Amino acid sequence: MRPKRVKTPSSSDVEMEPVEVFARIKTVSPTEDTCVDFVDERTVDCKPPPDVVSDKGSRATFTKVFNQGAAQSAVYDEICRPMVKRLLKGKSGLLFNYGVTSSGKTYTMTGSPNQPGFLPRAMEMIFSSIDGHQTKEFRVTSDDRNGFKLLSETDMMTHRLEKRNELVHSRIASRGSTNTVPNYNIDEHYMESLSEGFQYAVFMTYCDIYNESLDDPERGVYGHNITVKEVRSLEDALREYERGLKQRRMAETSLNRTSSRSHAIMSLHVVRIPYDRNTGDVFEDQVEDVTSFASSLHLVDLAGSERQSRTNAAGDRLREAGNINNSLMTLRRCIDILRQNQRTGARGNVPYRSSKITHMFRNFFEILGGVKLVICLNPAASEFNENLDVLNFAEAAQAIVCKREIKEDIEEDFTAREEQAAMARAKKNKRRTIFQPWMVNEEALAHGPPLPCVELFSCDDAEMIPQLIDIIRQRVERREIIGEETDRLTTTFRKKLNHFERENVDALGKLRILEPQVEKIEGENDRLLKDNRRLEKKNRALMEAQRVYELDKKEAEAELQAMNNKLENESKSKRQIEAAAKRKMEDERRKLNMETSRKLREAEENSKNRLNLNEAKMDQLRNILSKNSPRTPVSRVNREVERVERTPVSSARTRNLRKRSVSETRMKEEAGITPGMSVKTPSASNIKENRPPRPGRSQERGRGPTTDHLAHKRRSKSADKWLAHTPKETIDPGTVLQPKVIAKKNVHIPSVGDLKTVDQYLLTHQELGTGNQVKTTLVKGEVYGTRTGGTQVRFTGKEKLTSGTSSEFRRK
Template sequence: MPPMRPQRGKTPKKRGKSPNNTDVVEPVEVYCRVRPLDNPSGNVCLKVVNPEAVNLISTESSLAFARTGQLKEVQYKFQQVFDEVTSQKTIFDHVALPLVDDLVHGKNGLLFTYGITSSGKTYTMTGTPQDQGILPRCLDVLFNTIGGFQSKKYVFKPDRMNGFDVQTEADAMMERQRRDILPALTPKTPGSGRQKKEFEFVRDTGRLADPTCVSDIDEDNTYAVFVSYIEIYNNYVYDLLEELPYDNITGYKPPQSKILRNDSYENMYVMSCTEVEVKSPEEAFEVLFKGQKRRKVAHTCLNAESSRSHSIFNIRLVQAPLDSCGQEVIQDSDKICVSQLSLVDLAGSERTNRTKNQGDRLKEASNINQTLMALRNCLELLRENQKSPGNPRMVPYRDSKLTHLFKNYFDGDGRVRMVICVNPKAEEYDETVHVMKFAEISQEIMVQRSQQVKFDLGFTPGRRRLGEKIREEQLREAEKIKIEQDIVPPPGPCMVYDLGPEFPNLQMVDYTDSATLINLIAFLAERDSKRQALAADFETKWSNFRGRLVGFERDYEQLQERNEELENQMKRQGSSSTKFESRCRSLEARLADVQAQLDDAHRMRREYEAKLGDKDLKLLQEKHEKERLRDNFKQRLEMNNIHWEDNLDKEKRKIEQQLGAQLEEKEKRFNMMKEVLETDTPTARPRTFKTPAPAPKTRTYTTPGMIQSARSESDVSSVGLPTPRSRTNTVSTVKPWGYGGGKSATKRPPPKTPVATPRAIPQYSLRHRRSRSNNETWLDHRPQGSLDLDTVLQPTLKKKKSVSKLEQKDTKTATKYMLTHQDVGSDGEFQTKYFKGDVLPTAGGGTQVVFNDVEVHKQREPGTRKRRSSCPQPSDFDGEWTDPEERCAIAIEGHRRKRSKPSPELVSHV
């Protein structure tokens, strides 16, 4: 059966579920009881050392002595040890009385009796009528405590789901008539008469009741006791109080196994278990006797009546507060507190070699030992989890019906106590050792003890006694009025307004007839007295009626005035309430509008957050892509710079060789002219120097691996003027007339009559070029957020497809590809770069892009300064002699400093 159902705010919850966990944690309390020996002179294996310890001594016939060859003596400590002469009353007062006290105060309790077969478990639990055990004494003390505070029968009704409903007293009376009175009038079923005689025998056994009573009970609550009796046989749960169907041919049908369920508070209970409401200990004993008649008991070699199942007798106490008048229970099922005391008589552990069991007895013993082993395993795991809470293990409660039913107690929902029953016979040593070890493990387990339940409904304490006094006073007044009515006949409607019988015969036959006159005088006197009495009664009633009528008129006038005042007050309050109602309606309408706006705002917020998340994701992707492209471009640029410097070194050496050859050739020509001049010996003329005119500046092109100047048509033809689409810069060098190169040029003095060589007009090249776009099918890849610089030159794509995000399907129909990229140049100006390439198919069925051109567009303000090449021009050296090697070094250094970015050929697979 289930433990107490915790109520909302009334009963403490389980450990870990209450934010203010103030419950007391205490260990499982284990007591030891030693059974008296049948033969006082026999050998024993257990001795009581003190009231809290025993010594277990091995014997020569034990298995421990056979294995080690030594006699061992081990001491075990308990909460308290009861020796052979301890009475049942003493054991009850120490073990079970605190559990009954907890039961009355709304707390749960669980009591086990554990031990081997024939150790006295059942005797400790039930006892005899003259010397009762724990169970009967619990019932006596409970009813002694709540005897005067019990509710009427069937006020509390089980809801078949481990809870209770509250009924009114009228409904409870109808239920009692339907269930108790009407079945008594129906024909009896077979066997019912015998059962009644057995119950009468239980009442007439001369039972000695326990007079103990629990103090400090809440008198403002009403109580009801429900009992149930179940057994666990071969790991199946059976209801011992179930009404079995009867068949005239086969008799009573066998009982059906019950299943365990969880209620709404996660407490375990037996589904469809019979719970009987009892109002006295005798009724509870009838239920107990009925269940014991059905319990599985068999004869073994060690015990004449050995329990073959685990029996569980549950006592559930239902309490609820009374109303403010202290007369009826509050009709609210949430104000009910249910506490439970479970008394468990475990079957004894057995060894087959001693009991010689066979067939069903062997199967029963096997199931009993498995159940006890499952209980021991659960307790061991609980102890390990409590010692190391950091890594708890799952406790296997479901291995047995017994552990599964009482898992709430071990998880912390009530006090748990255990009575270890020991048979001190020397032959029982081997099994007693296991019992002692189990007791030692159990004492190390900590369980949570719930706090006392108190109903705080705001009612005045002592309302039950106040209600009883009011009822007694009402009964006393009713009896007094009845006595007065019996002594003095009530006036008014009870008095008959009649002057008496009719006049007697007034006929006089003789003048001397005096008897007739006497009768007439007496008749008239009686009638006059009646008339006076009636007149007095009428006057009294009239005066009473007039007084009542005046009082009624006075009360009526007062009530009328009060009614008018209340009507005026109601009108005033009605106007104010009307204003409040209109204001409430307007506020509700505003609240609805604000709520709608709030819902719209929440919806828009979610939409904007989603959009913002998408944009952030896209920006992050674009950032990563730009960083990747920048790193790739820097890597390739560094590689190209290395190749560029190598090409410059090669060009430098080549130019030096060419200039050296030209200087040698001119040296030869100069020597030849000198010889001619010396041979002819003409008349010397004064040497004149003509400053050469500044030559027009040439458009230079730079091509890696070749640096030459174009100064004349012959030079252009020899050098080879690049086409406008080539990217070639030409470094212009100036050679004054009659100057020889090489190292010898610094040693030879200049000629006396130099002749200035006319400067050739350099080839003019166009300053601007047009876009190289053609009529091919272009794929214009322009990322989102690109800006239009409105430069003079723009790419013209006649047939194109513009996309912002490149996908594989976009490159299927395109033959050309152009990627737009915008960044800040080295001069701090914003620039747009167009990377162009060809779209080529791959062997795998896809496409790839081969980049072969780069266009850079910038915006600059027009100025008056003419564009000039970074290379030195011949005009830079007019009027002074300069070494050709120095001029070449200056040119190369200028190209290194202000070289344009190359156009690497990039291959990108799509």
């Protein structure tokens, strides 16, 4: 994942290139107060919000400014897509996302499944572009020291075996874990047309700034314990990335962080190796170290840049914030010094080593170039000061110019190399006749026709001897041909034998190398099998336990069901009992109501009868009064009495009031009190039942003049002065019991003057009862002077006497 340290190029090999800075304004609610304004495609304004009194404000110009609502694809196309294109052409790049917490750095870098950011898009672009042009798996591998190497067929096989082993291990370890890959919805299918003749291997690393880093004198800085993993497909890459993110989230959760507090570095490495299109594989003479064919794209999601004072951090969190700030400060210092050096030509020491992040990417500023910075701005008004700070940093970064290495294009000698390889292959094939099939020239090995039957009849047989000589010569020639063919076959055979012996030795050598590995793998395999058996046993035990638990669960469920049924039945019967009780209560209530209304009707009947009786009596009394006092307006009294008596018995209170008003009028009439006199009348009930008035009643109701204030005027009984009011026709009761009062004055018709001289009042009233009975009613009252100078009588008691002959009483 780290940039390699390459030999510093001479000035003719480099060109200068500025750091490109882009700004992206986070999308916020339109109702929110903001402090960042999009001016045009290159300019942004940061102005103080209305509630902040500040003259600071700033306007900055960048390579491009993305306003709120900018689509993820548009931002990718402008910033990251050219970098991926360069990566596929063998050039490295470095992209930083800088901004305060929650300004959209991670949103821009990763995004979400529905709004994918740089990373998923970059991965998609790489894999769709190299489709069909990938090297064999494990053909290229990381040397674990920031470089890459090419493996031979045999090593590739061994490596594959090792990796498979690792894979089995990791699968066993991660058994049961759910490492699902989010389904990024990438709206565009990115595809870059690449030059012919290369095969590609893709690697990736994910780390954060907390990892250790080491300085390698040969190849530069690289992280310790960072796994460089070959990824073969988009899904593979996303899975790896998700694993890294998950680890980061777990770390953050365990530290109880709410925002990213580490610098996340995601690196994509592409190794492009020329290959021979005739064989479909890499060139045989390809050097093992293929680091120079690799290019990297580093996407760095920096932690929030806010100041410590804003984070309210304390303790460990403060130290952590300090570390984050230190690394960002070092980045700023390096950029400031670089800018200073470039401006003045000075050679100030750039403190790359002061933080891991600058140490890691130093080469990009010094040699490789291709640096881009995306500043994320949260336009919320509360972020005004932080945004100013971010803009200052971005402007400083924009002012620096990086050297960029002009890489020799390996495409140039590609065809020539292919031709050379073809020639070498042909030569090799020619030389290697031993690989040709075993060819035996049967004709050459034939002995020729059998010797003819020759018979010599004399030693100078001129006919036969020449024939024989000819045959023998042919035979010699034949023998020579056979000898040559035999020699050829012997030589070929010996060569083949030698070759196979050599191969055998080679194979034995390799076997000796492989044997321990195979043994190791077999051992590992045995161990895994044992593990597997142990786990299977455990699994069986667990399954058995699960079965038992299932049975228990079923029993418990059945029990629960039974209990539920019982409970339901009980509540059903309870509901029935309740309903029955309710019905019974209703019946009882109805009966009671009927009984009450019956009694009420009876009582009403009774009281009606009594009223009728009283009316008759009242008629008699009226007759008496009309006889005695011609001046008394009996007709008015009668009307009053009739009115009151006709009043329905709807309200006891109204009835009482009316009764009281009637009796008051009557008493006044009887007492001869003129309208100018004020008389306080006791309530009818008080008179009838001789009950004292209820305390505080008059105050409560606030009605009529109160007499309580007169109570203190009352004198002792012995000092009472009585006014005895006896109408003319009152007969002397004689021996009948009489009230014990000494009347100051006896009058038939009392006047105001009479009342003023006394403090007690007694009215003797008589009426005829049934037969010859005379009913005498004694009405007592207290006389008070009123505030206004009048006099009032308050009736306090009533006594009734019925007199008649003894025979009448006997009859009764």
